[in-house]
Amino acid sequence: MAPARPLVALLLVLCAAAAALCSLADGAGTADGSEEWGYVQVRSKAHMFWWLYRSPQRVDNGSTPWPTVLWLQGGPGASGVGYGNFMEIGPLDEELKPRETTWLAKADLLFVDNPVGTGFSYVEDTSLMVRTDDEAARDLVVLLDALSPRLHGSPLYIVAESYGGKFAVTTALRALQQGANIAGVALGDSWISPLDFVLSWGPLLYQVSRVDEKGLQQCNSVAAKIKDELEKKQFTDAEASWAELEGVVSANSNFVDFYNFLKDDASEDSTTTTMQQQQQRQRSTLSSFRSRNGYSGYLESMAAVSSFDGIMNTVIRNKLGIIPKDVSWGEQSGDVFDALAGDFMKPRIQEVDQLLKLGVNVTIYSGQLDLICATKGTMDWVHKLKWDGLNNFLNSSRTPIYCKKSGTQAFVKSYKNLNFYWILGAGHMVPIDNPCPALKMLADITRSPAK
Known part of the structure; x- marks a missing residue:
């Protein structure tokens, strides 16, 4: 029998055999241990950036361990380390001032720039971009496995916004298949069923007076074309038709904001822009859903992003201290979006069904004023679930949920492991638009122990 190898030599052998799991999971952090960040090489030459915050409110009472929330941003290609962190739920806002409604009040927070190529994450060759939601899930599971020692057995809740919902359900299923413990999944205004959403746009905009009968007819006509293409599994054609429909919506609604239908997404003089010019601009400006302005436009409307790109590439970059010199943070990666074009219009209803059948706690929440992932479209795909508890849930x-004596702020409905929150007064980015009920919802989801 050969003599036992020294521990160091054994670790070297293991790392050589499984480099993705052993490389770059260390990283850096603050002296007090409240923050850590770093890179995980999820595949050869593919590097994913992560940032973990430990809550100052942390309480461990044994029976209810303190939870961790993994936040997944949308896009695909929008930066969770940037938007989710500083714009929505992290400890500091976009001006680097303390946020009163940070989700750190109820959980530790883990932000990632996902998929690789997003934000501070990078690939050494663009051919390494993920092409499917499942490939993105594969990389995320590698990252979670590498970070598991840092989580110390904390219950993990995956909370997603927008296209991040598709990543959330595919990642949760893959992680469960590999023996991980996923405590719950929350899908916020999530692009789970593109068909149900595009079919909802015309009728919703007609009901709220943003299009007339002619506009409704044009919207429904393009939506019907998308339905036909999806039934034929012509997914890239459907993605092109989806962009066409956004142009039709903009032209007939005087540029309604896709993230809040009470707002406009253009200045007054933009009405003179021709349809052809508008559609060309829309296709060339990539963002959250490739709508004309997306995340950046929505946040700029609140004077939030004018200098944020500069902050991320100066103050934040300097603090982190480990970002490669040739990697710059960007609000939205067009390369990531383009790489996933073949999966963009594919539904993930079946994956939600599988999670429910496995007993995973699934929460769905929807902003009342969202158009891109309208509540009507969300409820339509929920009705398609085959989960045996669906009828009891619907009945x-x-x-109601109240906040600070300001009247009804939300509604919630629950049955077994399915919960649905209607968040009033909020558009696509719920934690920005109505943070109080969003934080109450998080407390319900994670069952955080009170301090």
């Missing part, structure tokens, strides 16, 4: 009563 359950809603409970």
